[in-house]
């Protein structure tokens with residue numbers, strides 16, 4: 001039975017977003033699970049019809065879609081107390097050759113989208129003293145080769161979150177950042193599929209500059225992904241941080257989730273730039 005407290009989550013079709021939707025619904029929240037394909041969400045992600053979860057169409061890159069969501073959320077007798085920005089799209093590849101459409105799309109989904117959603121729902125959050133939880137990444141604090149576009153999008157999300165935290169404080173709206181390390185979600189195979197499609201979009205000469213033997217590079221990327229996924233945290237580790245950010249009387253401004261995130265953030269803090277570059281190049285070899 002929900003008690004009227006309502007949270008909107010973007011990117012709730014899978015991964016961290018869907019796990020967080022379930023965790024919040026179990027705590028009595030009414031959860032609007034923002035997805036791009038509500039039908040698929042009903043038949044797949046939330047096929048067991050968990051009480052308190054209402055899938056809603058929300059493509060964070062579409063102003064019309066955001067506007068439609070504003071008209072539906074929170075619904076009669078409810079109050080919006082939180083917005084969780086979890087939608088993401090990530091592409092791997094060196095910045096010189098990564099197609100610009102990928103770079104733009106990353107900025108749209110990971111930076112401009114969350115900003116547009118936050119702006120659209122701020123009037124409601126102002127009325128309730130609600131909270132914004134932005135899912136950043138360790139990539140928002142440290143930069144690694146081959147995922148420079150993802151890092152740039154997360155750094156932009158970090159900067160806008162920090163500014164919003166100061167700007168919205170006067171209305172009691174907390175803006176919280178969550179920085180996970182590696183988490184076991186469909187994001188990894190999805191990014192790998194996009195990486196595998198690079199030869200369709202990048203000229204062979206350019207591709208050879210970074211990947212002299214393409215098939216070997218793809219194989220290495222798969223091996224690296226398997227290695228990362230073995231060490232990766234379960235998404236509940238992240239959802240616990242999000243629930244704390246939304247329910248604690250004293251939410252933190254930042255939650256680092258996972259030993260890898262903590263070690264890398266500390267290394268970035270204490271190591272000189274060149275030493276960190278060496279560590280980062282080893283950590284992310286692709």
Ligand SMILES: NC(=O)c1ccc[n+]([C@@H]2O[C@H](COP(=O)([O-])OP(=O)(O)OC[C@H]3O[C@@H](n4cnc5c(N)ncnc54)[C@H](OP(=O)(O)O)[C@@H]3O)[C@@H](O)[C@H]2O)c1
Nearest residue numbers: 011013014015016036059060087088137182183185186187
């Ligand atoms: N997994 C990790 O290792 C990891 C590590 C650090 C940080 N994070 C962060 O955690 C958050 C959640 O990631 P995740 O691992 O749960 O990823 P995920 O499993 O890939 O889920 C991301 C969701 O975003 C949705 N999405 C994509 N484009 C969208 C758009 N334009 N509008 C609305 N939704 C859209 C996808 O929906 P469709 O199904 O419709 O494509 C997908 O359900 C992200 O911010 C990510 O950067 C993840």
